[in-house]
Amino acid sequence: MKTYYLFIVLAVLPIFGYSQSILPSVDEYYFRSLQISGITNSVQSFQLRPYVVHEKSSGSHPWELVYENKEEPLFSDFRVNIQLYEPVLFQSYNTTLPRGNQDGAIWQGKGYNNAFSTGIKASVGLLHVRFRPVFGFTQNLSYELSPFLIPDIRTGNGRVPGNEFMYRDFRGSIDYVQRFGDSSYSWFDLGDSSIEMQYSGIRLALSNSHIWSGPGNHTSLQFGYSAPGFRHLYLGTTKPLQTAAGNIEFAYIFGKTKESEFFTPDREIESQSVNSLVFVYTPWFTNRFSIGAVRTYFHTYPESFSEYRTQVKKLFETGLRESLTDNGEPRGHDPDNQIASVFFRYFIPEHGFEIYAEYGRNDHNSDWRDFRGQPNHHRAYTLGLMKTASLSKNRLLSVNVEINQLEAMRTALTRGNQHLGGWYTHGNQVLGFTNDGQIMGSGYGPGVNMQSARVDLFDPGGGLSLKMARITYHNSRLDQYFDIIQAANSKKVERWEVRNVEFMIGAGLTLFLKRGVEVSMNIDQSIILNQDYIKGNDLTNTRFQLVMRKQLSGWRR
Numbered sequence: 001m002k003t004y005y006l007f008i009v010l011a012v013l014p015i016f017g018y019s020q021s022i023l024p025s026v027d028e029y030y031f032r033s034l035q036i037s038g039i040t041n042s043v044q045s046f047q048l049r050p051y052v053v054h055e056k057s058s059g060s061h062p063w064e065l066v067y068e069n070k071e072e073p074l075f076s077d078f079r080v081n082i083q084l085y086e087p088v089l090f091q092s093y094n095t096t097l098p099r100g101n102q103d104g105a106i107w108q109g110k111g112y113n114n115a116f117s118t119g120i121k122a123s124v125g126l127l128h129v130r131f132r133p134v135f136g137f138t139q140n141l142s143y144e145l146s147p148f149l150i151p152d153i154r155t156g157n158g159r160v161p162g163n164e165f166m167y168r169d170f171r172g173s174i175d176y177v178q179r180f181g182d183s184s185y186s187w188f189d190l191g192d193s194s195i196e197m198q199y200s201g202i203r204l205a206l207s208n209s210h211i212w213s214g215p216g217n218h219t220s221l222q223f224g225y226s227a228p229g230f231r232h233l234y235l236g237t238t239k240p241l242q243t244a245a246g247n248i249e250f251a252y253i254f255g256k257t258k259e260s261e262f263f264t265p266d267r268e269i270e271s272q273s274v275n276s277l278v279f280v281y282t283p284w285f286t287n288r289f290s291i292g293a294v295r296t297y298f299h300t301y302p303e304s305f306s307e308y309r310t311q312v313k314k315l316f317e318t319g320l321r322e323s324l325t326d327n328g329e330p331r332g333h334d335p336d337n338q339i340a341s342v343f344f345r346y347f348i349p350e351h352g353f354e355i356y357a358e359y360g361r362n363d364h365n366s367d368w369r370d371f372r373g374q375p376n377h378h379r380a381y382t383l384g385l386m387k388t389a390s391l392s393k394n395r396l397l398s399v400n401v402e403i404n405q406l407e408a409m410r411t412a413l414t415r416g417n418q419h420l421g422g423w424y425t426h427g428n429q430v431l432g433f434t435n436d437g438q439i440m441g442s443g444y445g446p447g448v449n450m451q452s453a454r455v456d457l458f459d460p461g462g463g464l465s466l467k468m469a470r471i472t473y474h475n476s477r478l479d480q481y482f483d484i485i486q487a488a489n490s491k492k493v494e495r496w497e498v499r500n501v502e503f504m505i506g507a508g509l510t511l512f513l514k515r516g517v518e519v520s521m522n523i524d525q526s527i528i529l530n531q532d533y534i535k536g537n538d539l540t541n542t543r544f545q546l547v548m549r550k551q552l553s554g555w556r557r
Contacts (some may be wrong), residue, residue: 027051027557029217030458033398034061037388038349043240045280045290047345048249049212050192052238062396062458066512066551080124084555085132087118089548096541097143098179099526101219101443104134104210105189105228105436107180108543111139117191121556126197130209134191139184146178146532147488154430155268156300165262167445170481174425174432174446175263176439189228196234201241205234211253213278213294215345215356216382218402218452219442221423222294222341222360223276226443227435230257232274240282247282249292254312256301260437272431273301273308277315288347295340298429314338337429338364341380352388357381362423380406380423396458404450406442408476422446422474447474465508465522473500477533485533498533502526508545516551 028051034040039061044051053067090106091114100108106115115136122129146168152159153173162168167176189208196205208231211223219226232255240247253276259269280292295315302308314336341360347353362378365371384402391397406423424433424446433440442448452469478485478495485498508522522545531537551557 029398029456030063032217033386033388033396033456033458036347036349036354036386036398037352037390037396039390039396043242043247043282043287045215045240045247045249045282045292045345047213047215047280047290047292047343048236048251048278050210060394062394062460062463063512065460066518067557080122082123083121084552085117085119085121086552086555086557087550088116090115090117090136090545091547092543092545094541094543096539097526097528099524099541099543102225103443104225105187105191106134106136107138107140107187107438109138109140109180110143111141111184113138119191119193126199128194128196128198130192130194130196132192133189135186135188137184137186138180140180142182143179147534148484148532153264153269155264157268160264160268163262163265169422169425170477170484174430174439175260175269175434175437176424176432176445177260177262177437180260180262180437190231192229194234198238201237201239203234203236203238207232207234209234211251213276214292214341214343214358214382216358216384216402216404217386217400218384218454219382219404219444219450221358221380221382221406222296222339222433222441224441224443227438227440230255230274230435230440232256236278244284246284247287247290249278249280249282251278252276253278254308257431257435257440259431260434262437263431269430271301272429273299273311275299275311275315288349289344290346291342291344293340293342295338297336297338298431298433299336311336337362337426339433343382347386352390354386356384360423363426376409378423379409380404394460398456398458399454400456401453402451404442404448404452407447407449407472407474410476410479422448422476444471445473447476448472449475460512462512463508463510465506465510467504467506467508467524469502469504471502471504473502475499488533489535491535493535498530498535500528500530500533502528512551516553518549518551520547520549521545522547 028049031051032046035042092108093112094108094110098109115134117132117134119132148168150162150164150168151173153162162173165177165179167173167178192209194205194207194209196203208229210225210229212220212225213223214220232253234251234253236251237249240249253274255274256271257274258271259267274296276294276296278294280290282290297311297314299311302311339362341358343358345356359381365377382404387399389397408422424439424441444450449472450469454465454467457464482495486493504524504526506524508520510520512518524543526541528539531539
C-alpha cells in the first residue's frame with residue numbers, strides 16, 4: 001500500500017483510536033505475527049519476554065528493511081563492542097481523564113504528556129551494560145476524582161490516612177494513583193537499563209528492565225509493561241535452551257517495588273520485595289506448543305539474608321495455608337501474598353492461527369478440602385486467539401481477539417475477611433501488585449473485565465491498526481458495597497444502572513519516511529458510562545498520540 005493511501009485511510013477514520021506503547025515497542029507483536037505466519041523460524045515461546053531476535057527470517061517480510069544492520073556495532077575491537085539505541089520521542093494528549101496502557105514509566109495524565117528515550121549498550125566479553133533511561137513531562141491537569149472516602153492505610157505502625165490522589169477502594173486500597181499530584185511535573189526513570197553477564201543463553205543481571213510473563217498480547221495477569229520497571233536480580237534465559245526433552249525458558253526474579261509519593265503521607269511503607277519464578281516448556285516433538293507457569297510472592301523487604309532465604313523458600317512450598325503454620329496455627333496473618341498462574345500457547349503456521357490462555361490464582365486455599373470446595377477462589381483468566389494472512393505486495397494482516405476476566409469471585413464473601421477485592425489486591429499486601437503508583441500487569445486497574453479486538457496491517461511503507469475494546473470496572477464492588485454507592489447517587493438506583501463501563505475504539509498509523517524517520521500516529525476515543533458508579537455521570541475522552549523515531553544505521557531499535 002502506498003504511503004498516500006494510508007494517509008487517506010487515516011483521514012476517513014477520525015473517530016477510531018489505537019494505543020501503541022513506545023517502550024517496549026510494537027516490535028514484539030510484529031515478530032510474533034511473523035512466527036505464526038511461518039515467515040520466521042523462531043523457537044521462542046513469547047511467554048517470557050522481552051523478546052530478543054535471534055533468528056533470521058526464512059522469507060521476506062514487510063518490515064525487513066527496518067531491522068537491517070541493527071546488530072552491527074557502532075564501534076568494535078577485540079575488547080569492546082558499543083551500540084547506540086535509536087532516539088524515540090513520545091507525545092500524547094488526553095482531553096478528560098488519564099488514559100494509557102503498556103507504556104512503562106510514562107504517566108499519561110489529563111492534558112499534554114511527553115517522554116524521550118535513547119541510550120547505549122556496551123559489551124566486553126561476557127559483560128553487557130545497557131543504559132536506556134526515559135525522562136518526560138506531564139501537564140497533569142485536574143479532573144474530578146473519586147467521590148468516595150479516602151481510606152486509611154495499614155502500616156507497621158498502625159493506620160495512617162491515605163493521600164487524596166490515591167485509588168479509593170471501599171475497605172482498603174493499593175498504591176494505584178488516580179492523579180500524580182495537583183500540578184505538572186517532570187520525571188526520570190532508568191528504563192530498560194541493566195548490568196549483566198551472558199553465556200550460552202543464560203543471563204545474570206542487575207536490572208531495571210521490564211518483564212512480561214504469560215501469552216497475552218494486550219494485558220498480563222502478572223508481569224507486564226504498564227508500570228515502571230523495578231530494580232531486581234534476574235537469573236534466566238535469553239533464548240530457549242535446547243535439550244533432548246525439549247526447549248526450556250526460565251527466570252528467577254528478586255527485586256523491590258517502591259511506594260509512590262501519593263499513597264501514605266510520608267511513604268511509610270516505602271517498598272515491598274518480589275520473589276518470582278517463571279518456567280516455560282516446549283516439547284521436543286514440536287515448537288508450536290508451549291506451556292508455562294509463574295509464581296510470585298510479595299513480602300516486606302528483607303533486612304537480612306536469612307529473612308531473604310525464608311522468603312525464597314516459599315516459592316517451593318505448597319499453596320495450602322495449613323502447611324504454613326506457627327505452633328499448629330495457620331499463618332494467615334503473615335504480611336505476604338502469593339499470585340500464581342499457568343498458561344499455554346499453540347500456533348499452526350500453515351494456517352496462520354494461534355490460540356492461547358492463562359489461568360491464575362491470587363491468595364491461598366486453607367487445605368485440600370478448601371481447594372476442592374473452592375478451587376476458583378480469587379481466580380482470573382485470559383483467553384485469546386490470533387489469525388494472520390500474507391497478502392500481495394509483501395503485506396501481512398494480523399487479527400487478535402482477547403478476553404481478560406479479573407473480577408473478584410464471590411467466594412471471598414465466605415472467607416475470613418469477607419471482602420471482594422480485586423485481582424491485584426490482597427489484605428496482607430498493602431501496596432498491591434504495583435510499582436511507583438502503577439499496576440504492573442493490566443493498565444486498567446484491579447478487578448476489571450475486558451474484551452478487545454485489534455486488526456493490524458503491516459506494509460513495507462508502515463502499518464495500519466484498528467482496535468475496539470469494552471472494559472468493565474470492578475463489578476464486584478456493586479455486590480458488597482452497593483449501600484455506599486447508593487448513598488453517593490442523588491436518586492435511588494439499581495445495580496445494573498450504575499455499572500462503570502468503558503467503550504473504546506481507535507486507529508493507528510505507522511509511516512516509514514525518508515532519511516530513516518519513523519512516525520506513529522494514534523487516536524483513541526473512549527465513552528465511559530457511570531464514572532465512579534454515579535448514574536448518568538457519562539464522560540468521553542479522546543487520546544491523541546504521536547511517536548517519532550529516527551532509524552540510524554548500526555543503532556539498535
